[in-house]
Structures are given as C-alpha cells and as structure tokens.
C-alpha cells in the first residue's frame with residue numbers, strides 16, 4: 001500500500017502548491033502548508049501550547065493511537081480539528097463543542113511517524129495549533145485491522161454503547177459505536193466510515209457535533225465533556241457514508 | 255589529530271555498551287545447570303534484543319537448551335558458549351512460548367530437534383514473521399540474517415528422563431496462549447521463564463490474567479529449590495511468583511477501576527504506579543504498553559450497550 005500513500009501525498013502536494021503558511025511550525029513539516037490550507041482553510045494561525053495534545057510516548061500498534069486534546073485554557077472555542085500530517089487521510093475529526101468543553105479523547109490510526117496536531121478555533125476566528133510528534137511503527141491505515149475479519153458485523157454494526165459520569169463542573173460522556181471505519185486504502189474494501197455523530201438533549205437541542213473520518217480507529221469510542229445540563233437523557237445519532245443511521249438514548253442519573 | 259582522536263574515543267564509547275551487554279557470561283546455578291541473566295530493560299541495538307534469561311542443562315546424553323535467543327547471531331554465539339562451557343553437544347532445544355526473543359535464535363540449532371508444544375508451534379508458523387518484525391525495528395543490525403524458524407519437533411507434557419535428569423514439562427498458560435515451564439526433579443531447578451518476572455515489569459501483549467494467575471498458583475506448588483524467572487535474578491523461594499501475582503492483581507484492579515471511572519486510555523496511562531512496582535525495570539513503559547494491549551476489554555465491559563444487537 002506504499003504506492004497508494006505516495007499517490008495520496010503527491011495529490012495533496014500538487015493540488016495545492018505551497019503558499020505562505022504561518023511560519024514557526026515546531027515540527028518543520030513539509031506538509032504543514034498543505035495542512036494549513038486543507039484542514040484550517042488557510043485561516044489565521046498561532047502555534048499555541050495552551051492547546052494540549054496527549055499521546056503515548058511510544059506506540060506499537062498503528063491501528064490504535066489514543067489521543068487526548070484539551071483546549072480549555074483558551075476559553076471560548078468554536079471548533080477543534082484533529083489531524084496527522086502524514087496520514088493518507090490526515091483529518092481524524094472536526095468537533096463543535098457547542099454545549100461541551102473544548103476537549104475530547106479518541107483513538108486514531110497512524111501509518112508512519114507524523115505530527116499529531118490539534119487546532120482550536122477561538123472566538124475571534126484564530127486557529128490555535130499544537131501537537132505531538134508520534135514515532136509510529138506504521139501499518140495503521142494501509143493494513144487490514146486484526147479484528148476486521150473476526151468481528152461479527154452482522155449483529156454488531158452500528159451498535160452503540162455509552163455511559164455518563166457527573167464530575168465537578170462537567171458531565172463526562174463516553175460513547176462507542178461499533179463500526180469498521182474502513183479507510184478504503186486496503187485492497188478490496190471500500191471506504192466505509194461514520195461521518196457524523198450528534199449529541200442532543202431530551203428536547204433535541206444540539207449539544208455537540210462531531211464530523212469523523214476513516215483515520216479514526218475501528219469501533220470509535222469518544223470521551224466528551226459536556227457542560228452541566230438538566231436534561232434527563234442524551235440522544236446520540238450518527239450516520240456513515242453508506243447512509244446508515246445509528247441512534248441511541250443515554251439516560252442520565254440525577 | 256584531535257579530530258581523529260575524538261572520533262575514535264566517540265566510536266569506542268558507542269561500541270562499549272554493545273560489547274559489554276553482549277558479553278555472554280553463564281552462571282552455574284545448580285549441578286549441570288547454567289543460566290545467562292539478561293538485561294531488564296527494553297529491546298535496543300546495544301543489548302541486541304537479549305532481554306530474557308537463558309538456561310541450559312548438561313545431561314549425560316547432551317545439553318538441553320531452554321530458549322534459543324533473540325537472533326541468529328545471538329543463537330550462534332550462544333551455542334558455541336554452551337559447547338565450550340559444558341564440553342558436550344547440544345541434544346535439543348525447548349521453546350517455552352511464542353515470544354520472538356525466545357525463538358529467533360533457532361537457526362543456530364537447526365540440526366537438532368527444536369521442541370515446542372503444538373499450539374506454540376502453530377502460532378509461530380502463523381505469526382512468526384510478524385512477531386519478529388518488531389524486533390527487527392528495535393534492534394536493527396544485530397538481527398541481520400535472522401528468520402523465524404518454527405520449532406521442528408513436538409514437546410509432550412509430563413516427565414522425560416534425559417541423561418540422568420528427570421525433566422517435567424508443565425503447561426502454565428497465561429503469559430501467552432501456551433507456555434511451558436520445565437522442572438528438573440534431579441536438581442530441583444524450576445525454569446518458570448516468562449511466567450515469572452523478578453524485579454522487571456511483566457510484559458502482557460498476549461496475556462490472559464485469569465489463566466496466568468492459575469498457572470502462578472501451580473508453579474508456587476512445585477517443590478523447587480531454585481527458581482529461574484524469565485527476567486531478573488534467580489530465587490530460592492517463591493517471592494517472585496507472589497510479586498508477579500501481586501502485579502497482575504494490581505493491574506487488573508486498576509484497569510477495571512479506570513474503566514469504571516470513564517478514563518480514556520491516555521488518562522489511564524498517567525495513573526500512579528505503587529512504590530513496590532515503580533522501581534522494577536520498565537515499570538512506566540510496560541504499564542503504558544499494557545493499556546494498549548488490555549484496556550479495551552475493560553472499557554468494553556464498563557460501557558453498557560444502549561442498543562440491541564441487529
């Protein structure tokens with residue numbers, strides 16, 4: 001699958017001739033100008049350590065790279081984008097926290113050593129970008145996952161699990177959706193991934209929205225932190241690129 | 255020529271740990287019995303991937319070798335060392351489980367039976383190359399010429415009398431899907447290998463904690479005089495067995511508690527490690543690795559399904 005990755009990167013590079021992207025990329029990544037354009041729409045950027053990205057210091061399985069992003073220090077955050085420069089599908093997700101804190105945990109796939117970056121859009125329309133260098137063993141995106149063939153997708157596809165915890169000043173929510181999140185980069189398996197996950201309250205008010213990509217790990221599990229809400233339950237609804245809808249209700253203990 | 259001298263000094267410095275770490279010095283631990291005690295760190299080019307204790311028993315029929323080492327190069331040196339130390343030929347090699355640093359030296363012993371139980375042999379055949387890959391990446395040059403050669407002969411459980419030694423092969427799964435311990439009734443030495451870690455944090459890529467705990471209980475009941483763990487020094491009593499058990503219990507309880515509190519893996523990785531384990535080799539690194547291997551199961555168990563199966 002090496003060639004596929006090369007084609008992906010070549011396409012990225014040629015489609016978008018490097019323009020003046022904000023200088024000072026701490027990783028000096030040659031792909032940063034393209035990331036700036038593709039991920040952040042070429043918007044105003046500052047590199048800002050107030051956005052915290054936490055990953056393991058060493059990773060042995062490129063199929064599962066846990067990441068935590070925390071941009072609470074910025075105050076108001078409209079959007080969070082998580083991406084990896086060298087991934088064939090760089091973006092893992094875009095998060096609109098709405099009624100949630102600007103932080104989350106997920107796991108993504110990584111194909112080779114790459115910066116893992118998070119960008120947080122503040123109230124003034126400025127992207128605050130930070131990241132961690134991940135020295136990966138490779139083989140996350142372009143290799144079939146170990147469980148792809150052994151999971152009984154007939155009964156499990158789209159099955160939702162979840163639980164909520166009341167913490168100081170926040171409602172910790174973990175939501176998992178059983179889904180292969182196929183990248184389309186493995187031979188004979190078309191891209192098949194969850195594209196959106198919404199969380200609403202009992203009155204169907206949107207509390208948080210995630211746009212997700214196939215570079216998230218299989219069976220994605222999201223850890224979100226909602227601001228305290230009186231709603232007795234949460235509604236989760238998601239859809240994949242095949243038009244399947246998955247919905248679930250998570251009751252909240254008072 | 256200050257530059258050249260500096261360069262030479264620098265090169266010597268680089269090479270020194272390589273030579274020192276790879277100086278293989280067998281310790282006589284019991285009659286006819288030797289062991290090579292390994293580094294308790296992690297795979298590096300300096301240690302050549304030699305991280306697991308190796309042992310051999312010189313019987314009247316020839317030498318029984320437990321584990322062949324992490325590479326072809328290591329295996330070749332190890333075999334010569336065995337023959338020089340004992341003055342005897344190698345009779346057979348016992349592969350206790352599927353981890354690559356225990357069998358990648360097999361090429362050096364291909365003219366004698368290399369024994370493993372059917373399950374381990376099947377797993378090495380199916381996964382050998384993949385298991386070796388990680389070592390190639392971490393150890394680099396020292397792995398040159400190494401291929402995953404699968405065991406060539408069966409290993410039956412129970413007692414076999416070999417050249418005046420009464421050797422018992424005991425199934426003690428849990429560290430992997432299949433692990434074999436060797437008890438020499440003649441000398442009282444129990445080769446527990448990777449079922450028991452002494453002062454080094456256990457590695458859990460293929461662990462089944464329930465089975466492992468059962469196997470530790472079984473090992474503790476063996477009337478041994480000397481215990482050879484997979485990592486760390488030998489022991490005259492069952493302290494390392496109890497300590498390994500203690501660690502597995504702590505890990506199990508801590509992962510369950512973390513999942514019940516809703517911690518993400520990155521948060522669980524930062525949890526404190528108790529004093530009694532924190533000074534063991536690779537404590538933080540193995541904790542982090544174990545979360546990668548095992549935490550998913552605990553998370554799964556702590557999150558109720560919100561929708562029925564399709």
Ligand SMILES: [Zn+2]
Pocket residue numbers: 351353429448
């Ligand atoms: Zn092992």
